[in-house]
Amino acid sequence: xxxxxxxxxxxxxxxxxxxxxxxxxxxxxxxxxxxxxxxxxxxxxxxxxxxxxxxxxxxxxxxxxxxxxxxxxxxxxxxxxxxxxxxxxxxxxxxxxxxxxxxxxxxxxxxxxxxxxxxxxxxxxxxxxxxxxxxxxxxxxxxxxxxxxxxxxxxxxxxxxxxxxxxxxxxxxxxxxxxxxxxxxxxxxxxxxxxxxxxxxxxxxxxxxxxxxxxxxxxxxxxxxxxxxxxxxxxxxxxxxxxxxxxxxxxxxxxxxxxxxxxxxxxxxxxxxxxxxxxxxxxxxxxxxxxxxxxxxxxxxxxxxxxxxxxxxxxxxxxx
Numbered sequence: 001x002x003x004x005x006x007x008x009x010x011x012x013x014x015x016x017x018x019x020x021x022x023x024x025x026x027x028x029x030x031x032x033x034x035x036x037x038x039x040x041x042x043x044x045x046x047x048x049x050x051x052x053x054x055x056x057x058x059x060x061x062x063x064x065x066x067x068x069x070x071x072x073x074x075x076x077x078x079x080x081x082x083x084x085x086x087x088x089x090x091x092x093x094x095x096x097x098x099x100x101x102x103x104x105x106x107x108x109x110x111x112x113x114x115x116x117x118x119x120x121x122x123x124x125x126x127x128x129x130x131x132x133x134x135x136x137x138x139x140x141x142x143x144x145x146x147x148x149x150x151x152x153x154x155x156x157x158x159x160x161x162x163x164x165x166x167x168x169x170x171x172x173x174x175x176x177x178x179x180x181x182x183x184x185x186x187x188x189x190x191x192x193x194x195x196x197x198x199x200x201x202x203x204x205x206x207x208x209x210x211x212x213x214x215x216x217x218x219x220x221x222x223x224x225x226x227x228x229x230x231x232x233x234x235x236x237x238x239x240x241x242x243x244x245x246x247x248x249x250x251x252x253x254x255x256x257x258x259x260x261x262x263x264x265x266x267x268x269x270x271x272x273x274x275x276x277x278x279x280x281x282x283x284x285x286x287x288x289x290x291x292x293x294x295x296x297x298x299x300x301x302x303x304x305x306x307x308x309x310x311x312x313x314x315x316x317x318x319x320x
Contacts, residue, residue, distance in 0.1 A: 005025060005027050006076065008028065011137075012075025013044045024056045028065075071158065072092065073128065074112075078274075081101055081115050093120060095124070109277050113148070124151065130237060132241075140166045145234075146181075148171070150175050179234075190271045194308065199258075213236065275296040
C-alpha cells in the first residue's frame with residue numbers, strides 16, 4: 001500500500017518522516033520551491049528545522065505524482081480542507097483519504113470526514129487524530145493516536161499500514177466522536193492559555209479543563225458520538241496535552257490573549273473558528289456551553305479577559 005502526505009507543514013512532514021520507516025513516502029507541497037529545497041537539503045527548515053528527511057521521502061509539488069498512491073493523508077488546515085478537496089476532486093476519486101486536521105468547518109458546522117464525503121463522495125474517508133506534536137513524531141518519540149474509520153475492515157488495514165515504530169494507532173468506528181474530540185479540545189486550550197496568561201493560576205486551568213470536558217461530552221453526544229470515545233486519546237488525551245503545553249498553537253494564542261500581547265497572524269489557530277461554529281450550533285439547539293461561548297467572544301475581541309472571567313464566575317450555582 002503506497003502512501004502520500006498532502007501538505008508539507010510541520011505535522012504533514014512529521015507524519016512522512018515517521019511513515020518513511022515503513023517504506024517510501026511521497027510528501028506533496030503546493031510550493032514548488034519549497035519541495036525543491038526539501039529534496040536537495042533533506043530538511044523542512046521553515047516547519048521542522050534540524051530534523052533530517054529520510055532518503056525515501058520524495059518531496060514534490062506535482063499533485064498528479066502524489067495522487068498515484070493508494071492512501072493519501074490530508075495534512076491541511078480544517079478551514080482549507082474543502083477548497084483543497086474541491087480543487088483536486090477528480091484525482092482523489094475512489095481514493096482512501098485520511099484527514100489529519102482538527103476542527104469544525106465554520107461555514108457548514110461539519111467535521112473533516114463529512115467534508116470529504118460531500119466533496120469526494122466515492123472516496124473512502126478516515127481520520128487520524130489524538131494527542132500529538134509534530135516535533136515529537138518527527139524526532140521518533142512515542143506517540144499514540146486514534147484512527148477513526150466507519151468501515152471497520154478498512155480501519156484495520158489502515159491501522160496496520162500506518163502504525164510505525166514510534167506511532168501507535170488505536171482504531172474506532174466512531175468518526176463523529178473522534179472528530180469532535182480533536183476539534184473541541186482546541187477551544188478549551190484557548191481558554192486555558194488565557195487563564196494562565198492572565199495569571200489566574202493552575203487551579204483555574206484545572207477547572208476549565210474539567211468543565212470544558214463536560215461541555216465536550218454534551219456537545220459530542222448531541223451530535224451522535226459515543227460518550228466513551230471522548231474518554232480516549234481523541235478526546236481526553238488530546239485535551240490534557242493541548243491545555244498544558246506552549247507547543248500547542250491554540251494554547252499559545254490564548255496565552256497571548258491573557259497577556260494582552262499580539263499573536264502571529266500567519267499561525268493557524270483552529271480553535272478560533274471552531275469556538276465560533278460550536279457556540280452557534282449550541283445556541284441554535286439550546287445547549288448550554290458557557291466556556292465555548294466565552295472563548296468565542298474572547299477570541300473575536302467581543303470580550304476582554306476580565307469580561308470572560310466575570311461571565312463565567314457570575315453564572316448561577318448548580319450541581320456538578
